[in-house]
Amino acid sequence: MKEILEFLHKAGVFYLATTDGDQPHVRPMGFVMDYNGKLALCTNNKKAMCKQMVANPKVEISCFDGKGKTLRICGKVAFATNAETQAKALEIMPALKKIYSVGDGVFEIFYLDEAKAVCAGLGGKPQEVAI
Numbered sequence: 001m002k003e004i005l006e007f008l009h010k011a012g013v014f015y016l017a018t019t020d021g022d023q024p025h026v027r028p029m030g031f032v033m034d035y036n037g038k039l040a041l042c043t044n045n046k047k048a049m050c051k052q053m054v055a056n057p058k059v060e061i062s063c064f065d066g067k068g069k070t071l072r073i074c075g076k077v078a079f080a081t082n083a084e085t086q087a088k089a090l091e092i093m094p095a096l097k098k099i100y101s102v103g104d105g106v107f108e109i110f111y112l113d114e115a116k117a118v119c120a121g122l123g124g125k126p127q128e129v130a131i
Contacts, residue, residue, distance in 0.1 A: 001037060004117055004131055007063070007071050008032045008039075014063035014071075016041070018052040025052065029061075031093050035080055038111040039073065039131065042089050042096065045108045053077040053110065061112075068122040073131070075112030085109040 008014050009032070017026045027049060033040050039061075043050050053059060057077040064070050086102040089109055100107035112131075120126040 001034060001039075001131055003129060004039065004071070004073070005032065005034060007065060007069075007119070008061075011063040011065055011071075014061050016049070017060045017062070018049055019056050019058075020048065020052050025049070031089065031096065033089060033092050035085060035088075035109070035111045038113065039075075039115060040080060040085065040089075040109055040111040042100070043108050043110070044099075044106045046106055050108055059112070069119060070121075071117060071119050071129075073112065073115055073117045075115030077110045078113045079108060079110045081107070081109045 013028045013030055015026050016029050017024050019025065029041060031042055059075065059077055061073040062070065083102050086107050086109060090096050090100065090102065115131045117129040117131050118126045119129045
Protein backbone atom coordinates (compact mmCIF):
# COMPACT_ATOMS: atom_id res chain seq x y z
CA MET A 1 0.00 0.00 0.00
CA LYS A 2 2.77 2.41 0.91
CA GLU A 3 4.43 2.00 -2.50
CA ILE A 4 1.14 2.63 -4.31
CA LEU A 5 0.36 5.77 -2.28
CA GLU A 6 3.87 7.10 -2.87
CA PHE A 7 3.57 6.52 -6.62
CA LEU A 8 0.19 8.33 -6.76
CA HIS A 9 1.43 11.23 -4.62
CA LYS A 10 4.58 11.65 -6.74
CA ALA A 11 2.52 11.56 -9.93
CA GLY A 12 0.40 14.37 -8.45
CA VAL A 13 -2.40 13.79 -10.95
CA PHE A 14 -3.85 10.43 -11.77
CA TYR A 15 -6.83 9.50 -13.91
CA LEU A 16 -9.96 7.67 -12.82
CA ALA A 17 -12.09 5.90 -15.41
CA THR A 18 -15.79 5.16 -14.92
CA THR A 19 -18.47 4.13 -17.39
CA ASP A 20 -21.85 5.51 -18.33
CA GLY A 21 -23.50 2.59 -20.07
CA ASP A 22 -20.91 1.54 -22.64
CA GLN A 23 -19.19 4.94 -22.73
CA PRO A 24 -16.00 5.31 -20.65
CA HIS A 25 -15.29 8.61 -18.91
CA VAL A 26 -11.86 9.58 -17.58
CA ARG A 27 -11.09 12.49 -15.29
CA PRO A 28 -8.06 13.81 -13.43
CA MET A 29 -7.88 13.28 -9.68
CA GLY A 30 -5.40 14.48 -7.11
CA PHE A 31 -6.54 13.23 -3.72
CA VAL A 32 -5.88 9.77 -2.31
CA MET A 33 -5.49 8.43 1.22
CA ASP A 34 -5.22 5.16 3.09
CA TYR A 35 -8.55 4.02 4.54
CA ASN A 36 -8.07 0.86 6.61
CA GLY A 37 -5.55 -0.48 4.11
CA LYS A 38 -7.57 0.53 1.05
CA LEU A 39 -7.05 3.38 -1.42
CA ALA A 40 -9.64 6.05 -0.70
CA LEU A 41 -10.61 9.02 -2.86
CA CYS A 42 -13.29 11.67 -2.76
CA THR A 43 -15.90 13.28 -4.97
CA ASN A 44 -19.10 15.32 -4.95
CA ASN A 45 -22.24 13.18 -4.97
CA LYS A 46 -23.92 15.61 -7.41
CA LYS A 47 -21.33 14.86 -10.11
CA ALA A 48 -21.90 12.40 -12.94
CA MET A 49 -18.80 10.51 -11.77
CA CYS A 50 -20.49 9.58 -8.50
CA LYS A 51 -23.70 8.49 -10.22
CA GLN A 52 -21.66 6.39 -12.66
CA MET A 53 -19.83 4.65 -9.79
CA VAL A 54 -23.14 3.86 -8.09
CA ALA A 55 -24.50 2.36 -11.32
CA ASN A 56 -21.28 0.44 -12.10
CA PRO A 57 -18.73 0.29 -9.27
CA LYS A 58 -15.92 -1.04 -11.46
CA VAL A 59 -13.27 1.66 -11.99
CA GLU A 60 -9.68 1.95 -13.07
CA ILE A 61 -6.94 4.42 -12.18
CA SER A 62 -3.94 5.16 -14.37
CA CYS A 63 -0.92 7.40 -13.89
CA PHE A 64 2.62 8.01 -15.10
CA ASP A 65 5.60 8.90 -12.92
CA GLY A 66 7.27 11.06 -15.57
CA LYS A 67 10.28 8.73 -15.63
CA GLY A 68 8.96 5.84 -17.68
CA LYS A 69 6.83 3.90 -15.19
CA THR A 70 3.06 3.56 -15.31
CA LEU A 71 0.65 2.35 -12.68
CA ARG A 72 -2.82 0.95 -13.30
CA ILE A 73 -5.21 0.06 -10.51
CA CYS A 74 -8.59 -1.56 -10.94
CA GLY A 75 -11.18 -2.25 -8.29
CA LYS A 76 -14.76 -1.85 -7.16
CA VAL A 77 -15.96 1.31 -5.48
CA ALA A 78 -17.35 1.08 -1.96
CA PHE A 79 -18.52 4.23 -0.19
CA ALA A 80 -17.14 5.08 3.24
CA THR A 81 -18.60 8.52 3.82
CA ASN A 82 -18.83 9.51 7.46
CA ALA A 83 -17.59 12.34 9.65
CA GLU A 84 -14.35 10.50 10.45
CA THR A 85 -13.35 9.81 6.84
CA GLN A 86 -14.34 13.30 5.72
CA ALA A 87 -12.32 14.92 8.54
CA LYS A 88 -9.30 12.76 7.69
CA ALA A 89 -9.49 13.76 4.01
CA LEU A 90 -9.70 17.46 4.92
CA GLU A 91 -6.72 17.07 7.25
CA ILE A 92 -4.63 15.34 4.56
CA MET A 93 -5.53 17.84 1.85
CA PRO A 94 -6.62 21.15 3.43
CA ALA A 95 -7.32 22.63 -0.04
CA LEU A 96 -10.46 20.45 -0.10
CA LYS A 97 -11.92 22.75 2.60
CA LYS A 98 -12.53 25.32 -0.16
CA ILE A 99 -15.23 23.06 -1.62
CA TYR A 100 -16.20 20.54 1.08
CA SER A 101 -16.89 20.31 4.77
CA VAL A 102 -17.74 17.50 7.16
CA GLY A 103 -21.43 16.67 6.92
CA ASP A 104 -22.14 19.04 4.02
CA GLY A 105 -24.31 16.47 2.24
CA VAL A 106 -22.21 16.36 -0.96
CA PHE A 107 -18.70 15.30 0.15
CA GLU A 108 -18.30 11.58 -0.58
CA ILE A 109 -15.41 9.34 0.39
CA PHE A 110 -15.02 6.06 -1.46
CA TYR A 111 -12.41 3.34 -1.50
CA LEU A 112 -11.35 0.64 -3.92
CA ASP A 113 -12.32 -2.85 -2.87
CA GLU A 114 -10.80 -5.92 -4.52
CA ALA A 115 -8.12 -3.60 -5.91
CA LYS A 116 -5.30 -4.89 -8.08
CA ALA A 117 -2.32 -2.82 -9.20
CA VAL A 118 0.08 -3.32 -12.08
CA CYS A 119 3.27 -1.30 -12.54
CA ALA A 120 5.15 -1.30 -15.82
CA GLY A 121 8.22 0.40 -17.23
CA LEU A 122 9.06 1.21 -20.81
CA GLY A 123 9.73 -2.11 -22.48
CA GLY A 124 9.57 -3.96 -19.17
CA LYS A 125 7.30 -6.73 -18.08
CA PRO A 126 4.26 -5.52 -16.09
CA GLN A 127 4.41 -6.52 -12.43
CA GLU A 128 1.58 -6.82 -9.95
CA VAL A 129 2.09 -4.63 -6.90
CA ALA A 130 0.49 -5.45 -3.56
CA ILE A 131 -2.15 -3.05 -2.30
